[in-house]
Amino acid sequence: xxxxxxxxxxxxxxxxxxxxxxxxxxxxxxxxxxxxxxxxxxxxxxxxxxxxxxxxxxxxxxxxxxxxxxxxxxxxxxxxxxxxxxxxxxxxxxxxxxxxxxxxxxxxxxxxxxxxxxxxxxxxxxxxxxxxxxx
Numbered sequence: 252x253x254x255x256x257x258x259x260x261x262x263x264x265x266x267x268x269x270x271x272x273x274x275x276x277x278x279x280x281x282x283x284x285x286x287x288x289x290x291x292x293x294x295x296x297x298x299x300x301x302x303x304x305x306x307x308x309x310x311x312x313x314x315x316x317x318x319x320x321x322x323x324x325x326x327x328x329x330x331x332x333x334x335x336x337x338x339x340x341x342x343x344x345x346x347x348x349x350x351x352x353x354x355x356x357x358x359x360x361x362x363x364x365x366x367x368x369x370x371x372x373x374x375x376x377x378x379x380x381x382x383x384x385x386x
Contacts, residue, residue: 254331254359261337262384266327267377273307273367275317276353286313292323293355304355304364319353322370324363324377332356344380345373 255261274292279285279301285294289310291303303315310317330337338354338361345352345365350373353364365373 254329254334256331256334258334258336258340259384261328261330261334262340263381264328265377265381267363267374267381268325268327269370269374270323270325272323274304274321274323274364275307275310275315276319276321276364277303277305277310277315277317279303279315286315289313289315319364320367321353321364322367324365324370324373326361326363326377329359330356330361332358337361341377341380344376348372348376350376 255264278299281300283300285291285301285303289303289305291305293302293304295302305315305317307317307320326341338356341363342352342354350365350369352373355362355364363373
């Protein structure tokens with residue numbers, strides 16, 4: 252199961268879903284253990300430390316310093332990790348609306364972290380992109 256690679260199919264067939272939780276990005280310095288009970292939706296290790304994307308509630312409970320209050324949009328189509336242009340088209344549409352986005356690609360889906368106060372707007376922009384691509 253390798254996922255879809257055709258750009259037009261990806262764009263026309265995606266069904267973006269806005270998840271209920273509010274997330275934040277937090278970092279842990281090298282060598283600092285992940286707080287017990289914190290279950291990140293994403294963790295990425297860099298030289299400077301570990302980035303965690305966690306719910307705002309979990310960050311607060313664990314006293315993590317966090318930034319970028321955001322909501323997660325899941326693009327419900329199994330996109331191939333080798334698909335060309337899918338995220339570029341999506342981020343271009345959001346950029347045209349003056350919206351920053353932090354995309355994360357996983358094996359089955361792509362996920363977008365968008366500003367919490369603009370999440371509904373981002374959802375509608377992506378739905379419109381899917382409609383435009385279907386015609």
